[in-house]
Amino acid sequence: MDFTLNDEQRQIYEYGGQLAQKFDNDYWLRHARRHEFPHEMFRQIADDGFLGIMVPEEYGGAGLGMTEMALFMEGTANHGIPLLMMVVGPTMSLAHIASHGSEFHKKELLPAACRGDIQFCFAITEPGAGSNTMKATTLAKRRGNRFSLSGEKTFITGAEVADYCLVVARTKPHTEVSRKTDGFTLFAVDLKKKGSTSSG
Numbered sequence: 273m274d275f276t277l278n279d280e281q282r283q284i285y286e287y288g289g290q291l292a293q294k295f296d297n298d299y300w301l302r303h304a305r306r307h308e309f310p311h312e313m314f315r316q317i318a319d320d321g322f323l324g325i326m327v328p329e330e331y332g333g334a335g336l337g338m339t340e341m342a343l344f345m346e347g348t349a350n351h352g353i354p355l356l357m358m359v360v361g362p363t364m365s366l367a368h369i370a371s372h373g374s375e376f377h378k379k380e381l382l383p384a385a386c387r388g389d390i391q392f393c394f395a396i397t398e399p400g401a402g403s404n405t406m407k408a409t410t411l412a413k414r415r416g417n418r419f420s421l422s423g424e425k426t427f428i429t430g431a432e433v434a435d436y437c438l439v440v441a442r443t444k445p446h447t448e449v450s451r452k453t454d455g456f457t458l459f460a461v462d463l464k465k466k467g468s469t470s471s472g
């Protein structure tokens with residue numbers, strides 16, 4: 273296998289160096305101490321076109337893959353920039369919507385997320401289902417053409433700043449499925465809408 277980076281991949285890997293010149297350790301320390309989200313830095317990453325690394329070009333992204341996303345994160349981490357929000361948003365949420373979402377979701381959510389106008393978090397962990405996600409009990413019940421979700425999620429990175437959450441839920445309880453991986457669906461939940469609640 274050839275692991276030589278092409279020019280584009282090298283530029284992505286080296287981007288962290290440019291970002292760190294503008295957003296240095298003092299910037300991070302200031303935000304960490306005040307428990308503040310680094311909004312200006314995320315705006316910069318969005319403006320530079322990196323939030324949509326894994327989103328197809330027709331939905332506002334760069335149409336690249338996991339290798340480029342990993343290079344982006346390794347490159348920023350090399351300069352001490354910890355971007356967990358890039359893992360849960362652009363990687364775990366946008367890439368999944370791009371691969372498996374409905375056309376409505378792709379058109380409605382992906383371009384805005386690539387521009388940085390909306391942010392995603394990803395919720396799989398529950399108080400009783402950490403490593404063993406098969407035991408997740410958050411249940412989605414169909415009511416007409418809608419679903420109502422009930423359950424509890426914990427440790428959700430960025431829930432306090434995100435506009436949407438990609439929630440992993442079961443349409444069938446784990447006690448009723450023949451294969452333990454059956455019955456899972458992901459829901460894009462608008463956290464700002466009435467009826468959805470989140471705390472930290």
Ligand SMILES: Cc1cc2nc3c(=O)[nH]c(=O)nc-3n(C[C@H](O)[C@H](O)[C@H](O)COP(=O)(O)OP(=O)(O)OC[C@H]3O[C@@H](n4cnc5c(N)ncnc54)[C@H](O)[C@@H]3O)c2cc1C
Nearest residue numbers: 360393394395396397399401402403404426427428429430
């Ligand atoms: C900083 C941070 C950010 C996070 N962000 C998110 C997020 O954005 N979204 C989200 O959904 N979740 C998030 N999580 C949750 C994370 O995914 C869970 O913490 C993880 O899945 C482990 O679950 P748990 O904490 O319940 O530990 P447990 O599953 O209870 O595990 C406890 C210990 O037991 C060990 N263990 C578990 N099962 C076995 C086994 N079968 N054999 C041997 N050892 C075992 C584990 O290695 C661990 O040491 C985050 C966690 C952290 C720390």
